[in-house]
Amino acid sequence: MSLMRLADLVATSRRVTETRSRLEKISALGDLLRRLAPDEIDIAVAFLSGHLRQGRIGLGGAAVRGAMQGSAAAEPALTLSEVDLEFERIGTTTGSGSTAERAVKPAHTLDLVILAAEWGHGRRHGWLSNLHLGARDPENGGFVMLGKTFKGLTDERLAWQTQKLQELAMGTDGWTVYVRPELVVEVAFNDVQESPQYPGGMALRFARVKRYREDKTAVEADTIGAVRRIFEAGHGAVPAPA
Numbered sequence: 001m002s003l004m005r006l007a008d009l010v011a012t013s014r015r016v017t018e019t020r021s022r023l024e025k026i027s028a029l030g031d032l033l034r035r036l037a038p039d040e041i042d043i044a045v046a047f048l049s050g051h052l053r054q055g056r057i058g059l060g061g062a063a064v065r066g067a068m069q070g071s072a073a074a075e076p077a078l079t080l081s082e083v084d085l086e087f088e089r090i091g092t093t094t095g096s097g098s099t100a101e102r103a104v105k106p107a108h109t110l111d112l113v114i115l116a117a118e119w120g121h122g123r124r125h126g127w128l129s130n131l132h133l134g135a136r137d138p139e140n141g142g143f144v145m146l147g148k149t150f151k152g153l154t155d156e157r158l159a160w161q162t163q164k165l166q167e168l169a170m171g172t173d174g175w176t177v178y179v180r181p182e183l184v185v186e187v188a189f190n191d192v193q194e195s196p197q198y199p200g201g202m203a204l205r206f207a208r209v210k211r212y213r214e215d216k217t218a219v220e221a222d223t224i225g226a227v228r229r230i231f232e233a234g235h236g237a238v239p240a241p242a
Helices: 006-018 021-035 038-049 061-068 082-089 155-167 226-233
Strands: 106-118 128-137 142-149 168-173 176-179 182-190 192-193 202-205 208-210
Touching: 006 021, 006 038, 006 128, 021 038, 021 061, 038 082, 061 202, 082 176, 106 155, 106 226, 128 155, 128 226, 142 226, 155 168, 155 176, 155 208, 182 202, 192 226, 202 226
Parallel strands: none
Antiparallel strands: 106 128, 106 176, 106 182, 128 142, 168 176, 182 208, 192 202
16 A cells, blocks of 8 residues: 555545535545555544644744745655654744744653554555554553554664564454553653543544653553543543543
8 A cells, every 4th residue: 555645635635625516525535535544544634624633833834835945846745644744843843933933832751551553554564663552441450542653663663663562462453463461662742632532532642652661561551540630631521431
């Protein structure tokens, strides 16, 4: 499966905007979604809805157009993932922009357990890349999934985790490898948001790997209670479990 180009998503968005036919809109969006790799879906939906996953990053359209002048490629080649990663870099940069100073929200960190990982594609083909992250549930001894991330992983880290996760594998559906919950990873993230997609009703926003905690075991990982406290601090109420 090849990576989705930003130009193809823009073309689909334009097609949806220009047609009045509901069936044509559904057809165009359905065709686009079928062509996306699993870890491109959230990025594409955010772009199509007009809401970057990183939120407002203080970079306006004029700045983007100015940066593009004289640098356009003969054929569009930027992928959704490449653009998303660049927005991530910009979003974590401090300093003055052309019109206003960009403010960066302080990141939270949690030590979470890897529950599964998905095989990568494109440049990450052959590596286990997209990590399923879980917080410890002391009430039942299990883990509550809080989302996925493939960010913050160097080539060296990808190679190491691919070998290690295969040693811990319990099963696979061909795309996702499910592992024994033993590896602890320190994850940085901007916020905890409500999400009906996951059992705890919450998901980490803008999550990225900082480091593996080889000095910790799974029973020392952060609990779902710690995640709820972060959510409450930002939103004032605990979401209902999915």
